[in-house]
Amino acid sequence: MVEIEDYQSDAENQWCPGCPNFGILRAIKSALVALARKPEEICMVSGIGQAAKLPHYLRCNFFNGLHGRALPIAVAINVVNPKLTTIVVTGDGDCYGEGGNHFLHTIRRNPNITLIVHNNQIYGLTKGQASPTTDLRAKTRLQFEGVELEPLRPLATALLHGCPFVARGYAGDIKGLSDLFVEAMRFKGFSYVDVIQPCITWGTHTVSWYKERIYKLPPDYDLHDKEEALKKACEWGDRIPIGVFYRDDRPKMGFGDQFRDKIFDGRLTDLGFRKQQTIIEMLDIFR
């Protein structure tokens, strides 16, 4: 049995009081409780940004790396130790800006990890520049005349490239978010949850702007319908859907599966030093 207190971290929280990140943190914790994952069975990976500080606030293993580079770190951890529940927590700048190339290519790999993006449509920690998801024409502390670039469509991009679990959550709906996380973490394969997180300090929209627009996908929504999912993933503006957009329950090759099937199925850490004989035989290729 695991209780929420087991995840209590000693580190001082550095977020703004009232930041919706707290909601995401609570939702992650309660999902982990629901899944009964012990702190030592969890490995959180993050880059740099407000979102990326989250691992410090949840007692577990973590690697808080460089801005934009959480995914390659996580993918490698997952291959070396598939038994760990590997969760990436990142921001929209971290994941889609600096880390855009890894986002694109990690989807293609289908590693068995969960990706949680705190999408506040802004660079929070660096004080309010546009992120790849900031809306067109929104004014920021750097885009004084408004953003001129089309926003990125990360969910649709993920769907396009075969991501088998694509969802959007809302930081204000902790219960719903926690359920999403449970589903995502249970899922075998790359599970991706983009979370709307209205930054109350630099955000270009108010909390109520989001609240008025967000709606849950209806119960009869068919989450196996990819075309529909693509449409939902592109819906943004007057109405903003949340929920699981797509889930592919068919078995699918994941990152490292070929290796595990053919070469070694387990934690690579359990492999010791190679026998001298192996090296001798390999060297003999050159004799």
Added chain:
Amino acid sequence: MVEIEDYQSDAENQWCPGCPNFGILRAIKSALVALARKPEEICMVSGIGQAAKLPHYLRCNFFNGLHGRALPIAVAINVVNPKLTTIVVTGDGDCYGEGGNHFLHTIRRNPNITLIVHNNQIYGLTKGQASPTTDLRAKTRLQFEGVELEPLRPLATALLHGCPFVARGYAGDIKGLSDLFVEAMRFKGFSYVDVIQPCITWGTHTVSWYKERIYKLPPDYDLHDKEEALKKACEWGDRIPIGVFYRDDRPKMGFGDQFRDKIFDGRLTDLGFRKQQTIIEMLDIFR
């Protein structure tokens, strides 16, 4: 009047004899003749790879930069000098692998340049490793057991992010390709042509494999229908469509337009040194 000989370069060609890149080169030249662009009005930009050597073989201005980094170079050239016809020539590894993040974000910018990707589904110059577009399970000189990653869908990705001109050509169809290039270069905004180029040295498919599958989009195909375009962009396997998948003829803000509208409309090179008075006035902000 410009003639094809005007583009004759002195540089020795380093491609394999019979490489389909020669076809692409010819198509580009004939498109430029059709558009009557003088060598000095053209600026080619490339990264590193076999494809990226093309600018050396066509007399014009060029910047042959780093592997993966052609787009940021080109985007800046276009902003500084919008009068140049700026064309990026790149490979699938260059543009979608190393350069993936720039691909993603350049689309969002909608610069007025033409992007031509020689897509041979392989890393040619480095001798045959998988590129992001190599098909699943294809065996290569590095992926001995076959590729395990889902192929990237660059055309669909471009469509998703508002690219107003998306096309696919075939290096074996020089006339058709040249027509595509003419249309692309005439287009105001980001025009993107992915060109199927069967590498005869490292390619994972034979030329006939491609030939059997490639078909032209029918004359009644509606190139303003984005949904249809998305479908076509995802079609790959038994049948492979070529042609203009999508063209958005509605006026659209392009990269630098806001600057040109509000601040300065012309070549930035025509702006001289700033008046001392301007600097004095700006310094006065701090007095």
Added chain:
Amino acid sequence: MIDINVVVSGAAGQGIQTIGYIIAKTASEAGYNAFSWQDYESRIRGGSNSYRIRVSEDPANSPLVKADIFIALDEKSKAKYRPLLKEDGILVDEQETGERIITVPFVDIAQSELGDKLFVNTVAAGALTAVMGIAWESLKEVILEEFSGKGDVIVSKNLTAAAEGYKFARNSCEGICPWVLPRREQKHYLISGNEALALGAAAGRCRFIAAYPMTPSTGIITFLSKYKERLKIFTEQAEDEIAAVNMAIGASYAGVRAMTASSGGGFALMVEGISLAGMTETPVVIVLAQRPAPATGLPTRTEQGDLLFAINAGHGEFPKLVFAPSDPKDAFHKIVRAFNLAEKYQIPAIILTDQHLADSYFTLDDFELDKVINRSYLANPDEIANYKRYQLNESGISPMLYPGQSHHLVCCDSDEHDEYGHITEDLELRKRMVKKRLRKTELLRKEIVPPEEKDISDATDVFLSWGSSRNAVFEAVDRLRENGARVGAIHFTELLPLPEYEFPRDVNYYTVESNATGQLGRLLRSEYGISVKRAIARYDGLPLDHMYIMEGFVNG
């Protein structure tokens, strides 16, 4: 001689920056030298930060640590920073009473007089101004200016708040606060390193900046974006630093002066691009605003840890320029110089600053704009018959044109290339191209300004320093000399290439650097063969100040 140090502390989001900036501005307005620096955490709200303002009669522009006047906006900061208050210093406080304490009920005043707690900061600024003995008029001027954009109501409310705070404190000050700062006729600039660099870039004809946000460099692109209309400069937030540096190189190739800026981690990502600029001989200016590293380190603090990294940045061998200005005026001129020399020699130029220089406000009298050289180093296409971008010649500097400028074609290549810019596999030509590129270093070296010397003629002990620490080092020299020590200093602001220079012999050398390994010492040893006796090193994220240096010199 007036030399007051005010420390304003509080949590992020409480507005200590506003208070600090207003009183620095007010002191400046009153004709005094103000120097302010910040010590803050990497978070948006909370934590415990300080803003330190040194106000002096003579130019100082270097940090003091001990506080003459101290205010804290929350208990945590009070506990953390109060030890800085001198024994005979003054505490300005909301509630506390006692000897040498000026009690000002900021919140009460804000609420009762203005009906809004928001005005607490302005009340505090008023109180502090009074304690410093500066006349009300100066503060009034500043309030009018700073809030003018926000409408009359806001201006008048802030005026009231300031006046109330001022009045209240003034009354309690009598007989306690020793300072009187009568208005002087001096007019000063109060400007930060980042702002000066942005303006210097403008003066140096920069027309393009692409950057990715990274503390403490973000201020440069922010400033230029804010004034892009007035300055006619194109600014772009890139998707990452790799794009940023390549965009700058592309813009430069296309014919305008271009730059980018970042801090260590982002600069690291640009290193391949620096090598590209070296090979293609494309001028580009890169600001590297240092902060404590490795990796993310302490994002909001200061350090000089990237000197050797910057000097050796980029694979392969090619000429490069590295400058490290000492203050905003120097930064202004150095970046102009960097743009000129980068263009003249067709090389990448790196400006090393640090959080301390980037964020601190310095008082300057004059920018000496007449010293700015306005000239282009591009070739004249009409004088060229057969254009070769990489023409082999004696100087190594080939004629540079830009595409579309004329009928000449401008061809640049990251591979080794022939004179026209085409890929070559001719190994003899390779040799000549390497030599050509490296020849430029020797010409460039002749343009480099030697280090600044202070009191070295009779010195037995000499400090070696670089970049933003100049004023602290020179102040330490002055103070030590007052105590009879025969010390001097040699301060570098141009670090690559290093100029020919005769070091004094038979003296003890001490490096004074904000890093742990004495990087300047290693550089100078490799270049000049001189040996350093000891390093006075600081690497806790705080700037060097003269007391720290003196302590390091005396007690080792």
Added chain:
Amino acid sequence: MIDINVVVSGAAGQGIQTIGYIIAKTASEAGYNAFSWQDYESRIRGGSNSYRIRVSEDPANSPLVKADIFIALDEKSKAKYRPLLKEDGILVDEQETGERIITVPFVDIAQSELGDKLFVNTVAAGALTAVMGIAWESLKEVILEEFSGKGDVIVSKNLTAAAEGYKFARNSCEGICPWVLPRREQKHYLISGNEALALGAAAGRCRFIAAYPMTPSTGIITFLSKYKERLKIFTEQAEDEIAAVNMAIGASYAGVRAMTASSGGGFALMVEGISLAGMTETPVVIVLAQRPAPATGLPTRTEQGDLLFAINAGHGEFPKLVFAPSDPKDAFHKIVRAFNLAEKYQIPAIILTDQHLADSYFTLDDFELDKVINRSYLANPDEIANYKRYQLNESGISPMLYPGQSHHLVCCDSDEHDEYGHITEDLELRKRMVKKRLRKTELLRKEIVPPEEKDISDATDVFLSWGSSRNAVFEAVDRLRENGARVGAIHFTELLPLPEYEFPRDVNYYTVESNATGQLGRLLRSEYGISVKRAIARYDGLPLDHMYIMEGFVNG
């Protein structure tokens, strides 16, 4: 004393690699030392390349330039490389006849005897073997082995082709070719630097490699991928070098030894990751296979231009290891050592090779596998009560565990952190953490192997060199000494940290490096204060050979 140099030249795609490798292998099979290196252009077909095979009785393993035997597969290559042929050398040619020319109609033979032009290469290999005076049996062995995977028909056809070429040449050789190489009983390894590094990584317990293709480093991941089943190693082609280095760091954090490899441009992109490894104290091994730069440079040639770049790679200050092996055996052991030391000190380790070492085939007698140390430096979780990943202690080496190993939580942070790995803004702690990390350097320094000395006891002139040039430098010393010069050499293969070392006094130092600016000289001056008289520099993309060095020494 037998010492034959064979030069095989032709266009890319014509198969000179096959010919060259077969005859090198054949000489090795016959019990001789073979050393082969390549000089080739960056293209897949065409151009003009050469493959050079030195066959000698005694170990040589360094390049010769002048050819004893020369063959060209096309006219262009003939024109380009024929000047290398010694006056008394032998030309093997398809058509040309004359004195000291062995005419062998390869194409005719291939077509008439085997019905396919494809076999031209094997015919040529046969002819060359005959000219070298090696017995047919050795060639036969090699053919059987090399083509065994391709089916009996191919094997027998190649045997026929080789035999025909051999026979034909043997007959014409009589009275012209001076060489006879009777079979010796020696058994050698013929192995390249890349292969040795890959095997060394295996011997050093590497379980993970991620890399992005880049010449000349690609051979390492290619080899490991090919044998991943036998070696149980996970290999991944990353989307870019940034991903590659971060994957390796992630794998290492997760508990296995991990590496990546690239060349200058890709390495440049990894530099931020190196700083990350430094801050998080995560071991990682990075191979930097150098090639002429800046930027793309000459992708298939050799250079030692990245020494100072590698040593100073990464923003901020942290301990790091830089090795530069001299040959494949050294490479094998150095990478084992790098894995051990990287893990022991929890630091990034860089192995500097170059195209010459990476691609050339060296003859080696024995790998001395008994010298490989198999031990893990991880902590024992059972002995730890309260686990602190960054525990402050005397050595600076904190206990390293991996996540999931035990109930202990393993927390790593790229920000400055406390002992548990949590972000800190405590500036005193920052200082202690910097010291802790840097303390490791001093311990590490004690483990570094001093440079290899050759003939320095009575030397008046001493060469300073590093990395892959060892054999050429030592050969130059031998030759110069034969001519009466009192020269010696000090050769470095472990370059960061540098060990304590007493340099001989009152001698003239010459750096011998494949770069233009004498980087080793600058490094040694900064570290040991020694001064270099002159640099013998090569930077045309070709490897250093003893003649070049001698020429550089004698004629300046």
